[in-house]
Amino acid sequence: MGPVAEGARGERRVEGSSARLAEGVYEPVREGLEYRDRSVSVVSNLKAPAGHVARPVFQLRGVSKSFARRNVQALDKVDLTLEQGQFASVIGASGCGKSTLLKIMAGLTPPSSGSVMLSGKPVLGPRRDIGMMFQQATLFPWRTTLENIVLPIEIQDGKKAALAVHDRAHALLDLVGLRGFDKVYPSELSGGMAQRAAMCRMLIAEPDVLLLDEPFSALDEISRDFMNMELQRICLERNATAFLVTHSIPEAVILSDVVYVMSPRPGRFVEAVQIDLPRPRTLDMLSDPLFGRYTKQIRGRLDKGAFI
C-alpha cells in the first residue's frame, strides 16, 4: 500500500496504491476526486484542480436488483456518485449485472431496493436528460438517417417538434463526420457510420448524462478507437457526464476518470480506480507506462475474480 497522507480536511489520501478507505458513504470527500465507501477500494493520487467544485449529478444508493421469476440476484447494494462532466466506466465478468445497472440508471427497469437520483430528482422512468447508446445501432431501416436521428423528439413531442430540430440534427451529422448522409437509409451505412448516426440520435435531445452499453464493441479496432476519441471530444465539449459498460480494459482506461470493477453476480463495486491521465486523452497514451499500470491493476483485480 502506498503512503497515506492526511488531507486539509482530515480525509485520508492514498498515494499511488490500492487501499481500503474508512467506513462511510459513497460521497466525494475532496472536490470529487476521492470517495469513501463501505466496500470499495479506491486508488487515487489525483489532486483536485484549483477552483474545482464537485457537483454530483447522478446518485445511486443501495441499489439492488432481483429477478424473482428466475430467482436471480443481479445487483447487491450498489452505491455510485457521478459528478457533472465525469466519465466513469464499469467493467466486470459476463453476467455480473452491468447492463442491469445501466438499465436501472436509465429508468428502463426499477431497482428492487435503493434509490436512483439524477439532478436531485428520482429516476422513475425514461427521461429526456438521459441519453442511451447500445451495442447495436438499432436504426429503423425504413427511415433515413435524419429521420432516425430525430425520432426520439418525434415520439416525445410530435412531428412538428421533430421538424424543428432538423438543423440541430444536421449539426450533429457534421459533428460525427456524416455530412451528406442525412437522406441515406441504414442499409447503405457501414457499422461505424450506423453507430455514429446512433450517437446523433442519443444527442438530439441534448441529454446531460450519457449511458453507454458497449456502444462500439461490434466495430473493428480502428473504427472503435476513432469513435472512442470522438466520444471523448463530444463529452468534453458538452461537459457531459458519461457512464460506460465495457469488457475492454484499455477502452475503460483511455476514456475514464474512474473505472469501477464489479464483482461476479450479484454485482457490486469492489474497486474504483481513478485514472490520472491528462485530458484530452490521445491514442498515444495507450503506450504510456502509467496507462499500462492501470490496465495491469484492473486486470489483476478481474483475474482474482473481483472478489474482496
Ligand SMILES: Nc1ncnc2c1ncn2[C@@H]1O[C@H](COP(=O)(O)OP(=O)(O)OP(=O)(O)O)[C@@H](O)[C@H]1O
Ligand atoms: N429481464 C431479466 N430477467 C431475468 N434475469 C435477467 C434479466 N435481465 C438480466 N438477467 C440476469 O441478471 C444477470 C445480470 O445480467 P446483465 O445483463 O446485467 O449482465 P452483464 O454484466 O451486462 O453481462 P454481459 O457482460 O454478458 O453483457 C444475469 O444472470 C442475467 O441472466
